[in-house]
Amino acid sequence: MPAPYPLIVIPPGSFENMFDFPAINMAAAHNMFIQGVNAMAAHAPLVEGDKVAPFVFFSLTVLETIHHHHRLEETVYFDMLEKNLGPGYLAATKEQHDTFVPQIEETESWLQEVRDGKQVYDGTKMLSYIGAFSEKMIEHLNQEVEKLDRDVLRQHFTEKELKDIDTAFMKVALKDINFYTSLPFAAVCADPATPWFPPLPTPLKWATRFWFSRRHRDAWQFGPMDLAGNPKALPSISA
Known part of the structure; x- marks a missing residue:
């Protein structure tokens, strides 16, 4: 059974400092994914x-x-950063995607067949699928944050350049998300240590809790947080 993976330690600095922001923001996003994978493994059996x-x-x-x-990393964000960091600076992180993304896609295909009634759900098989991608993915998530070291960014960017990159990236990122799934997911898989992430305005946080979460409310019970931002105890996933 996959172990509960520890969350990434949030890099030092301030979320408001544009040289610190990229690594902090990336770590907080990655911790949501780790929270989600841990929840999947905990509930699967x-x-x-x-x-x-x-x-x-x-x-x-x-x-x-x-x-x-x-x-978004591969098609937008990395290209923006490499204009200053230099071509290939993030090539290794792109290549790491190939070590676990195919296994994620296999997991998705099986889950879609379960959803569509073509396969019978099997908790042991689910854990096997999670184990096939999770360890390499978690290793990648940690290493990717290290590439956004604030000292490196300070050598290649101005604060305005980093702010402009973030603004442009967020416009693309928000354009095709499903508010009825992405926002409730972010709420119930948040890291309690970073309650400011994702940096949504208060009205949107309230809308997530009381409106966007309603369509698929039964699904959000499996997150390690409730929709109000309170941590919940996951089932034990000890062997």
């Missing part, structure tokens, strides 16, 4: 009956959010 469908939906949301993040 226990769900049955009418819990299967919402758990499958939750798991597919976790994996699609990870995909969305990596697609």
Whole structure:
């Protein structure tokens, strides 16, 4: 059974400092994914009956959010950074995606077949799928944050350049997300140590809790946080 993976230590500095921001922001995002994967592993052997469908939906949301993040990195964010950092600076992190993304896609395919009634849910098989991608993915998530070292960024960017990159990136990132899945996922898989992430305006946080979460409410019960931002105890995933 995959172990509960520790969250990434948030890099030093201030979220408001643009040289510190990229690594801090990336670590906080990655911790959401780790929270989601840990929750998937914790619940996988226990769900049955009418819990299967919402758990499958939750798991597919976790994996699609990870995909969305990596697609944006490869097609938008890394190119923006490499204009100053130099071509190839982030090539290794792109290559690491190939070591676990195919396994995530296999997991998604199986879950979609379970969702569509073509396969019967099996908790042991679910854990096997998670184990096939999780360790390499977690290693990658840690290493990727290190590439955004504040001292390196300070040598290659001005604060305004980094701010402009973040503004442009967020416009692209928010353009194709599903508010009924991405926002509730972010709420229930947040890191309690970074309650400011994602940096949503208060009205949108309230809308997430009381409106956007309603459509698939049964799915969010599997997150390690409730929709109000309170940590919950996950089932034990000890061997």
